Amino acid sequence: MQATSDGRSDAAAVAAQSVAELEAEIVILQHLERQAKAVVASGQDRKWDELSKILQHDDRMMQQTIDAQIVAWPEVEAAVAGSLRTDARWIFHIGHVGSTLVSRLLGELDGVLAVREPRLLRDLALVPPEVREQYIGSTTKLMSRTFGVDEIACVKVTSFVSEIAPVLVPPGERALFLYAKPRTYIAGILAGENSVKELAAYEAHRTQRLAGRKIVIPPARHDADRSALGWAAEMTTLEAAADSMADRHIAWEDFDAMLADMASALARVSTFFGFAAAPGQLDAIAGGPLMSRYSKATEYQYSPALRNEVIADVERRQGPEIDAALAMLESAAERSPLLARALARAREG
Secondary structure, X not given: OEEOOOOOEOOOOOOOOOHHHXXXXXXXXXXXXXXXXXXXXXXXXXXXXXXXXXXXXXXXXXXXXXXEEOOOHHHHHHHOOOOOOOOOEEEEEOOXXXXXXXXXHHHOOOOEEEXXXXXXXXXXXXXXXXXHHHHHHHHHHHXXXXXXXOOEEEEEOOXXXXXXXXXXXXXXXXXXXXXXXXXXXXXXXXXXXXXXXHHHHHHHHXXXXXXXXXXXXXXXXXXXXXXXHHHHHHHHHHHHHHHXXXXXXXXXXXXXXXXHOHHHHHHHHHHHHOOOOOOOHHHHHHOOHHHHEEOOEEEEEOOHHHHHHHHHHHHHHHHHHHHHHHHHHHHHHOOOHHHHHHHHHHHHO
8 A cells, every 4th residue: 555745545454465474464353353352451552652652753654745655565575585795783772772863973974874762663672483483584684685786784773672573683693782781771661751751651561571580579669660670671681682692693792871972982882893094083973962862852962971961860759669670680680590680780880
């Protein structure tokens, strides 16, 4: 179905091209139906409405009328058929840890095509594995496409897409795992009105993901606990992914350590990814205007110094709740080697 520039679309629906495609569509619809029924049964409707409002202000959403079209998947498969490159570099992260900024900064380098949060990857992360596997091969090639043979794609995903990192990154390829220490992460979440609203919307899903790794976090007493739950869910996702990616190259970076010396951090990441930089270019990028703007809404000023001030203010006002949330994580880690390893990595980072 093709959309025109004025937002209208033709009335022709694209029929399934084969019985197999129709069956795949039915599986997806059944999965979505189960999700919808679960939301209704749990009384989460209002929370998802709040999440919708948050996402409307997220730069991953289309804010302007553009020329676009919906392409049937068989056409996509045909476009990437054959032995095409699968050498995209990947950025996985725990959310709210500067991944958009890092993507923008790397995108300033010549020969780097920065791709941020493709909708396709979010959809694939939410469908059952038996559905997902039909699309992964073509998706990996699609994400690696660039406008020139000398360009390299650098794909920054949405945080929960890290769940499928092992199937997205082919053997021998490279991924950056970006995180923050739990205290800084919790304070950073509590500092933002929208990020606090997100906590309630994601709480049930994160609890379920942790349960799948046999990690039990007690019921939340306050938003600091919910932030800690988020850190545990996303950080153990990266740890579990790393366990399954022994034949890939993985670099871990603490975002706050990067902020302390962004030029050196960009040099490390660029070298790891194989990105070329002219002499002095990384210093210029690290000292440029992107470092003084909020990455998801560049019309707003937001520097590392301001970020530190905001986090310090939250720690002063909500220190006891943050301490209690960290103690909760340490207690849960006594029964989970995976969570214990994530906490150890954060301390060492």
